[in-house]
Amino acid sequence: MQAQRLAPSLATRVAATLAAGAFLYLILVIAYAGARFLIQPQHLTADQAQYCREFFAALLVFSVAFGWWSNVNYLGLHRFYRDRLMEAFMPTIEQKAADAPNYSDADRLPLAAIWPPKQTSPLPYPLINTNVILVNDLDQTVALRGGASFLLSPCYVGSFTTGWLSTSDHGKRHGPMTLASAMAASGAAANANAGFIGTGITRDRLISTVMMLFNLRLGLWIGAPGASRGTPNYFSPGLKYGVFRSGYQRDSDFLELSDGGHFDNLGAYELIRRRCDVVIVLDSEEDPSTAMSALASVCQRVREDFGVIIKIEAEADTIAPAGDMGYPAGAKFAKKSYFVASIDYPAEHRAGIADQAKTGTFVYLKSGMIKQLSFSTKGYKAKYPDFPNQSTVDQFFDSAQFEAYRDLGWSSVEMMASAFGLDAAATADDFVRRLTGAPPFAAPAPSAPAG
Secondary structure: OOOOOOOOOHHHHHHHHHHHHHHHHHHHHHHHHHHHHHHOOOOOOHHHHHHHHHHHHHHHHHHHHHHHHOOOOOOOHHHHHHHHHHHHHOOOHHHHHHOOOOOOHHHHOEHHHHOOOOOOOOOOOOOEEEEEEOOOOOOHHHHHHOEEEEEEOOOEEEEOOOEEEEHHHHHHHHOOOEHHHHHHHHOOOOOOOOOHHHOOHHHOHHHHHHHHHOOOOOOEEEEOOOOOOOOOEOOOEHHHHHOOOOOOOOOOOEEEEEEHHHOOOOOOHHHHHOOOOEEEEEEOOOOOOOOOHHHHHHHHHHHHHHOOEEEOHHHHHHHOOOOEOOOOOOOEOOOOOEEEEEEEEOOEEEOOEEEOOEEEEEEEEEOOOOOOOOHHHHHHHHHOOOOOOOOOOOOOOOHHHHHHHHHHHHHHHHHHHHHOOOOOOOOHHHHHHHHHOOOOOOOOOOOOOOO
16 A cells, blocks of 8 residues: 655645756756857867767767667666565565575566466456556546556456557557566556645656656556557657656557556555445555545545445544553554445446446455554554554564564454454355345355366
């Protein structure tokens, strides 16, 4: 989950914008001084001046060639970020046995290759949520939001805004979309022209330009579903889109994907679009004030876009910290770690399919302090009062910190499972039946493996 960052003050925004503008002005001054030095060199002999011109001419040719034929995704923070995530979460069996992060087979594993699964047992279908940056789109709603939901899945990539293309065909046209790259794009929180649920200081034009000049981005450039074959380089889209801001529209040849939290930080938007009967959300964003901004945002967007209403009402009060309740001193505890709400889906007609109005179930699990936490976790809270809302900038957990968050997750889910009478032998079907009040049913007999 991306951190819910506090909105910067007006003074901070103005200071950052002025600093970015001053930096860009300094670059122009240095460029002017360099050009003037080459045209009218002083304190240099004619031969020295000629050598300088030849050197800078060769440097210019090299830079242009390098920028044109280089893939902008392979250089910079995105690739570093992607590879570190891949080593941490997609190691090979040999890596795990040797406890040595190194090259992973996932480096070249295409997203399209993971479906259909080889196992005969049912597996969940992965929907990897990202945000496509469309700050110049002609649709002002999309432009003000900063983009739209963009889906990466084994069968299709795209969005209702930019259009769709099968994942295999997209790989043939624009190069393979690997599972590791899709995962990294989905978590690319630091990126120009994007911010938490469409807000933040990185949406500023001057600050974004400075970030693009230094290639300070975690996002991924891909070819648009409807575009012809092409490789994203430093001129297009790098210079053309990032600096001159010519692009970032739904019909652009290249699309920049950033953290899904820049549009929906809970991953619920695409599930509700699909009119799922049960939607389960795990919210572990950095939210010290329990503002639940991501939840409020997705409720607003599904109402605006689909006419769907998530009826939370007073349920949110049950997970808000209630006040001081013992050790550690000053800590506030919530009554529950979760709540259950209803989803009102309206009748809908699309692509020749008529969907009747129906009611779904929305389960929201929030990371927060509850009395069921172990004493050692409460002791960690006493030592670090900002737990469990420590900054996501901290990517290096020690053993005590890791155990505290593990216990937080375990205790929060255990509280919900106990409330529904579920034990270790319960299945996903049992959980859904308890949520929806459906009667038990016999599981289908396993089918024989194909072939």
